[in-house]
Amino acid sequence: MAPKGVWQTISRFLYDVEPEFVDSKYFCAAARKRGYVHNLPIHNRFPLLPLHPHTIHEALPLTRKWWPAWDMRTKLNCLQTCIASAKLTERIRKALEAYEGEPPLAVQKFVLEESRKWNLVWVGRNKVAPLEADEMEMLLGFPRNHTRGGGISRTERYRSLGNSFQVDTVAYHLSTLKDLFPGGINLLSLFSGIGGAEVALHRLGIRLKTVVSAEISEVNRSIMSCWWEQTNQTGNLIHIADVQHLTADRLEQLVKMYGSFDLVVGGSPCNNLTGSNRHHRDGLEGKDSSLFFDYCRILDVVKSLASRYR
DNA sequence: CGGAACATGACCCCTGAA
DNA sequence: TTCAGGGGTCATGTTCCG
Structure with a gap:
């Protein structure tokens, strides 16, 4: 749902590779429609095991007790950065409390619309609530307390x-690297966030030799460091605070020191593309989303370095 | 009857102000 | 930390027209 022409531009800057459009609802209990532009093999891909819960009821069994029959949702919508206000959930409770048993259709419609919009789940009699951070973490495939x-x-x-990847979805796409790189990979991870790609590769059993991770947020960098520590990684983790610091010189320096990169991965900011943004939906040229062009610049440099340092 | 034109509904990796 | 807040895009359904 990016503005018209954005996907065409993205492909044009990435060697005319067409995006593979994937909805994470096939990998977990929440939708997450994304286009993945990649040059990975697509034969013999395999999912992470054990398979993730595929329905709301499997993922959040405690909600089952309170889930009314007229709420037919089996999947959550896309997990976003904001949650519903307490006032809204209170308004919903009041609206439902006025009736014994099933509320009238108009009330059902209101409650369902708001529940879909804000990903509300049933946590009590006549009571809906936004997802807890723990629950989002689980739905996205991260280890428990990853961001705590x-x-x-x-x-x-x-x-x-x-803002994160859904781990199982990304892992499925990266799974073919396991046989290609039995000794592990050097990874350049741009816009790493809380490390969705790293967690996916780790879960696939692909050794991370050297990870160069560019991430602007300090808390995110520290989340990644903690995870790196706790999973007893044997490779090197190098933090870069800003993708714009990854100049050609800096990249050459890194490649000389650690060897060339086997994989470049990252999701550049979409906040200027998404419909949820009321103020600055400026498309790919927007202040944050234009960092996509840094991704392209860096990818070009990495490709030429790979041919020189083989 | 087929297709164009139009209406409706669902969805969305959110920002700014208080 | 909390709250209020619009709109573009696509899919689907409906009407209209030749």
Whole structure:
């Protein structure tokens, strides 16, 4: 749902590769429609095991007790960076409380519309609530408490999670690298966030030799460091605070030191593309989304370095 | 009857102000 | 931390017209 022409431009800057459009609802209990522009093999891809829960009821069994029959949702909508206000959930509770048993159709419609819009789940009699950060973490395929602690605030946590990859989805696409790189890979991870790609590769059993990770948010960098520490990684993790610091010289320096990169991965900011943005939906040229062009610049440099340092 | 034109509904990795 | 807040895009359904 990016503005018209954005996907065409993205492909044009990425060697005319067409995006593979994938909805994460086939990998977990929440939708996440994304276009992945990649040059990975597509034969013999395999999912992470054990398979992730595919329905709301499997993923959040405690909600089953309170889930009314007239709410037919089996999948959540896309997990976003913001959650519903307490006022809204209170308004919904009041609207439902006025009736014994099934509410009239108009009320059902209102409640369902708002529940879909804000991804509300049933947590009590006549009571809906937004997802907890823990639950989002689980739905996105991260280890429990991945984004917890380290002084991260509640709102920052929601933001980081809402901006992340869905791990199982990305892992499926990266799975073919396991046979291609039995000794592990050198990874250049741009806009790493909370490390969705890294977690996916780790879960696939692909050794991370050297990871160069560019991420602007300090809390996200610290989340990644903690994970790196806790999973007893044997490789090197190098943080870069800003993709714009990854100049050709800096990249050459890194390649000389650690060897050339086997994989470049990243999702550049989409906040100027999404419909949820009321103020600055400026398309690919927007302040943040234009960092996509840095991705292209860096990819070009990495490709030429790979041919020189083989 | 086929297709163009139009209406409706669902969805969305959110920002700014208080 | 909390809240209020619009609109573009696509899919689907409906009307209209030759």
